[in-house]
Amino acid sequence: MYVYVFAKTYKRDQDKKNAETAAAAAAAAALSAPPAAVAKHAEPAPPPKRVLPPLSEDEQRKVYKWMLEEKRKSKPRDAAEKSKINEEKALLKEIIRAESLPRLW
Known part of the structure; x- marks a missing residue:
């Protein structure tokens, strides 16, 4: 019809x-x-969840270095935001230089 x-x-x-x-x-x-x-x-069926393998320590270090580079590229709007970015960059540098890395997920 x-x-x-x-x-x-x-x-x-x-x-x-x-x-x-x-x-x-x-x-x-x-x-x-x-x-x-x-x-x-x-009711649509829920999509299956993908379980990814954990990142190796070398890959994690690359991710932290990428995060540090992105922080360096950012332009702060005021002094408070600049100090916050500097603290985050210092923390990332400590993590990268450490012998063992904290797990991302």
């Missing part, structure tokens, strides 16, 4: 058009499938 909906494209008729389209879609869905099948298709 085919349902044709003709509507004007005037802005004031948008609500009417949306209501007609929704009613036509609901009628078509009710006629084409039993109610039990409609309920099953309404």
Whole structure:
């Protein structure tokens, strides 16, 4: 069964058009499938979670170095923000120079 909906494209008729389209879609869905099948298709299955392997210490060190480079590129707006960035850079430098690295995740 085919349902044709003709509507004007005037802005004031948008609500009417949306209501007609929704009613036509609901009628078509009710006629084409039993109610039990409609309920099953309404809930999409959750995507499977990807579990990535942990980063090696060398890769972690590269990530910390990249973070330090990004902090160096940032432009502070005032003195408080500049001091905060300097503290974060100092912390990153300590982490990079340490013998063992803290785990990222």
